[in-house]
Amino acid sequence: MPTMKAPATHGRIAAKYHNDWGKGPRVMSVEKGSKTARSGLRVNDIIMKIDGRPCKTKAEMDAALSDKRAGNPVSVVVNRDGHNTAFNVTLDPA
Numbered sequence: 001m002p003t004m005k006a007p008a009t010h011g012r013i014a015a016k017y018h019n020d021w022g023k024g025p026r027v028m029s030v031e032k033g034s035k036t037a038r039s040g041l042r043v044n045d046i047i048m049k050i051d052g053r054p055c056k057t058k059a060e061m062d063a064a065l066s067d068k069r070a071g072n073p074v075s076v077v078v079n080r081d082g083h084n085t086a087f088n089v090t091l092d093p094a
Contacts, residue, residue, distance in 0.1 A: 011091025045078035
């Protein structure tokens with residue numbers, strides 16, 4: 001009898017955002033205990049790129065994450081205190 005695989009869970013960055021028009025999504029809060037928090041994303045970081053894709057709005061960020069799965073890392077560039085910082089964020093389940 002064939003076995004069935006559970007569908008892969010869509011990944012997300014476990015935080016809330018506000019569009020900082022012209023810059024990118026600004027992190028307003030990060031879920032405590034999440035993989036996102038352990039990856040180093042902080043309040044007031046401005047998301048600039050995800051896996052090399054520019055993110056000037058929350059919609060562009062969502063598009064960059066649309067084919068990503070929970071548990072997988074993505075490369076994130078943020079503007080933190082006026083300086084661009086790159087690191088990997090492990091995605092949380094949607």
